[in-house]
Amino acid sequence: MSPSNAERIDWIAVDWGTSNLRAWGMVDDRAVATVTAPTGMGGLERHQFEPALLAAIEPWLSADRTIEVVACGMVGARQGWQEVPYVSVPTEPIVASAMQQVATSDSRISVSIIHGLSQTEPADVMRGEETQIAGLLAQEPDFTGVACLPGTHSKWARIEAGRVVSFRTFMTGELFALLAKQSVLRHSMAGSDKLHDAVFDDAVRVVAERPADLSSLLFGIRAAGLVGGPNNLDARSRLSGLLIGTELVAMQQGWSGGEVVLIGADQLADRYSRGLQALGGTARIVDAQTCTLAGLVASRNRLLEAR
Amino acid sequence: MSPSNAERIDWIAVDWGTSNLRAWGMVDDRAVATVTAPTGMGGLERHQFEPALLAAIEPWLSADRTIEVVACGMVGARQGWQEVPYVSVPTEPIVASAMQQVATSDSRISVSIIHGLSQTEPADVMRGEETQIAGLLAQEPDFTGVACLPGTHSKWARIEAGRVVSFRTFMTGELFALLAKQSVLRHSMAGSDKLHDAVFDDAVRVVAERPADLSSLLFGIRAAGLVGGPNNLDARSRLSGLLIGTELVAMQQGWSGGEVVLIGADQLADRYSRGLQALGGTARIVDAQTCTLAGLVASRNRLLEAR
Incomplete structure (x- = not known):
């Protein structure tokens, strides 16, 4: 970032999750600088949030003015900087008065934190994804349909007329990490993150046929290594396919009606897309970080309009 | 144990699992002394097995004779004292020539280790449970039907005419431990091990209706705590019911035909029994440790016959 950019920055957008903080120096709706720090909400006590933010954005500050900061994510959780209550669905993804x-x-x-969304029946919550959904709607205002946001806790949201109507969370990503790193399956998981596509597709289809068998099919990964000899690439691919396949079959009503928008990145979004194809669905991937930034811009615009 | 018993001990039965070693001093088919040590296979290098065994049974040994020791469990695994290859089903649970x-x-x-059982299609393994099944058959030689052995990796075995025809493993217990202690659900799990029966039963029935929803129903435990306020007793009961319920519905063909024998102990066997009742099945609990000891006795008798 050049000094001339720093002088022009007129507000700061922040995506502050459990593991990381990412900030963008903004000129109107355009990012002209960015910084990432490992000071995620998960490692901070309440009094450490302000210093962590200042450490990241110090070069963009000056003593003679107050700069606006708009933040989304786990920074607004109960264990975050300040708890910002959820807004209940159905609702527009961003509600200025609830920030x-x-x-x-x-x-x-001057820091504003975005609320999350909640649902009463069945109970569910999201925090951060509402901003990505707002970003999708900023880019595609007429979007109606289902968006899937893969991650540690993947979210599926039904969106109609600019509002989130309902949503559902799956622990798929967290289960993958626990099983791959801390269960008896860890013995079969060493090696790269690459996946064997045919094994993945087969696992998706197998578990879609009989989802109740999941924990038996999971142990089968270990047993196959003991009975038939280890194959770590296959084991990892199968674990991923079994878990994502179970999620996809649970959401079949959501995606069987048309194309799903996957708000994601890299390998994980590709896997969801592959899995949907294996079951006869279709998906379009929209870059998650682009959506986050567009959602932060939309949130700031809502704040400006509300003043 | 009195010295007079020690003098009479003529062989030693050992259940050597991942976490513990339990030994019984035997007179014929009867245990007259027992000892438990925390020296499970999971914490031992290969050269540490003999010293660990000797430390546990030293009082029963004398310099002027060689005493027979028969051991089952993970001591015979690849990471154990000596790998004893599996015997493939269908088979009698104990095969003397494979020890x-x-x-x-x-x-x-003079130490003999019992083999485990394996299955090729679908791949599956057990090690230790074959001895418990042999113990069940020693007590009920005409048993035909399905036995369930709840645990970290629960096993369901189809038994006919004294043989294990087929079996299946579920990672249910390991999933419970991972989710209760290491996932986002841990925030809702503090407190006692007691369960709320009605919440457990309801969770069993809910997941039996829609087993594919498991990872979404799991996250619902966390969300209910955030949206409706925490209730740790309910959360723990619900987690247990969702996981056991999924296993039970996967095994419905196995238990819908008649009474299941649960080889187990304490709360876990009770929960499987409750879960089966919630879905319309029936179960009879047989004490696991009694089965283990009876199976070790049967194994030693097979060895004697084979000589």
Whole structure:
């Protein structure tokens, strides 16, 4: 970032999750600088949030003005900087009046945190994904349909007329990490993150036929290594396929009606797309970080309109 | 144990699992002394098995004779004292010719380790449970039907005419431990091990209706705590019911034909029994440790017959 850019930055967008903080220096709706820090919400006590933010964005601050910061993600959770209550669906993904300003010691910043979304029946919550959905709608205002946001806790949201009507969370990503790293299956998982496509597709189809068998099919990965000899690439592919396949068959009503928009990145979004194809569905991938930034821009615009 | 018993002990039965070693001093088919040590196979290098065994059974040994030791469990696994290959089903649970003697430095003991069982299609393995099944058959030689052995990796075995015809493993217990202690659900799990029966039963029935929804129903436990306020007793009961319910519905063909024998103990066997009742099945609990000891006795008798 050049000094001339720093002088022009007029607000700061922040995506502050459990593991990382990412900030963008903005000129109107355009990012002209970015910084990432490992100071995620998960490792911070309440009094450490302001210093962590200042450390990341210090070069963009100046003593003679107060710069606006808009943040989304786990920073607004109960264990975050300040708990910002959820807004219940059905709702527009971003509600300006539900965003909250946080008191700061440093007068060079004025920080607003975006609320998450909640659902009562069945109980569900999201925090951060609402901003990505707002970003999708900023790019495609007429979008109606189902968006899937793969991740540690993947979300499926039904979107109609600019509103999130309902949503559902699956622990698929967290189960994958626990099983691959900490269960008896870890013995079969060493090696690269690459996947064997045919094994993945087969696992998706097998578990879709009989989803109740999941924990038996999982142990089968270990047993296959003991009975037939280990094959770590196959084992990893099968684990991924079994878990994603179970999620996809549970959401079949959601995706069988038309194309799913996958708000994701890299290998994980590709796998969901592959899995949907294996079951006869179709998906389109929209870049997650682009959606996050577009959603932060939309949120800031809502704040400006509300003033 | 009195010294007079020690003098009379003529062989030693050992259940040597991942976490613990339990030994019984035997007079014919009767245990007259027992000892438990925390030296499970999981914490031992190969050269540490003999010293660990000797430390546990030293009081029963004397310099002027060689005493027979018969051991079952993970001691015979690849990472155990000596790998004893599996016997493929269909088979009698114990095959004397497949048991293996281990070389020892100490001439006061002569150690035989029981094989496990394996299945090729679908791939599956057990090690230790074959001895419990042999114990069930020693007590009920005409038993035909399905036995369920709940645990970290629960097993369901189809038994006919004294033979294990086929079996299936579920990772249910390991999933429960991972989710309760290491996942986002851990925040809802503090407190006692007691369960709320009605919540457990309801969870069993809910997941039996839609087993593919498991990972979404699991996240619902966390979401219910965030949206409706925490209730740790309910959360723990629900987690247990969702996981056991999924296993039970997968095995419905196995238990819908008649009474299941649960080879188990304490709360876990009770929960499987409750779960089966919630879905319209019936179960009878047979004490696991009694079966283990009876199976070790049967194994030793097979060895004697084979000589």
